[in-house]
Ligand code: AMP
């Protein structure tokens with residue numbers, strides 16, 4: 001793989017209206033020229049994503065971000081200086097430069113400057129040779145697992161891409177969970193989706209308390225806010241240590257021979273069976289997040305009957321991981 005060469009190819013593909021899957025520090029994105037309606041429409045078709053679920057627009061600079069925004073509050077400069085490039089998405093009132101299909105018909109636009117070297121390079125080159133605006137949701141089929149490795153992307157959407165599209169290979173995703181989405185469009189700061197930057201990081205930096213906010217009630221459409229999302233094919237149960245023991249015991253009784261089970265927890269459970277594999281999960285939330293989707297993708301390939309994860313602690317450091325596990329579990 002020659003990265004510079006691959007980025008040159010990827011930029012040409014974006015300019016020609018093709019799709020480019022690319023690594024970011026969160027998960028792999030499936031990108032199109034945000035100014036090209038036909039190209040962005042294909043993202044929805046390939047992902048089988050409802051048309052009213054808006055896409056995040058990725059750019060290489062704050063100046064480019066400002067051009068597609070109607071109202072840029074001072075707070076945005078503060079947050080951008082601190083957390084961009086990085087796993088933070090800001091939502092603003094939009095102007096009418098972007099086609100409607102990108103923003104799912106809403107009057108807001110979500111923007112991010114990613115820090116992943118490959119992603120940022122792609123955006124910089126595309127700004128020199130094309131529009132520079134890349135609309136990109138996660139590179140996976142709607143509702144299923146996000147992908148943090150090249151081969152996972154290839155397996156999940158590779159068959160739907162054509163020779164006019166491209167998958168960029170780069171470093172694996174260092175955060176591994178999607179970006180934190182912060183809404184600045186209403187005057188108040190609201191976290192619409194927990195992600196790579198924790199609620200504590202933001203509230204400590206701004207020196208304010210950020211209220212918990214229930215996505216399902218009144219947020220603008222955020223796909224991750226539908227109840228089931230990020231789902232592996234294998235049934236996943238996320239329960240406390242003690243509940244997991246009871247649950248797994250019951251499954252072992254119900255499937256005395258043919259069942260194969262996997263447990264991922266912070267300590268081993270006191271059950272021994274050739275049908276049960278147990279692995280200790282990372283106790284650091286960042287490390288856990290980095291491994292989450294690749295672990296689930298690997299487990300899907302191993303065809304377990306069911307998989308069991310011990311629930312992580314319920315605090316802000318684990319908020320993004322807990323959010324994904326809640327939606328991914330049966
Ligand atoms: P994904 O499809 O997993 O990449 O997620 C992209 C996220 O950004 C989704 O949750 C989108 O709904 C969210 N998003 C994009 N545009 C907006 C917007 N204007 N307002 C709120 N959320 C948005």
Ligand code: MG
Pocket residue numbers: 137138146223
């Ligand atoms: Mg997604």
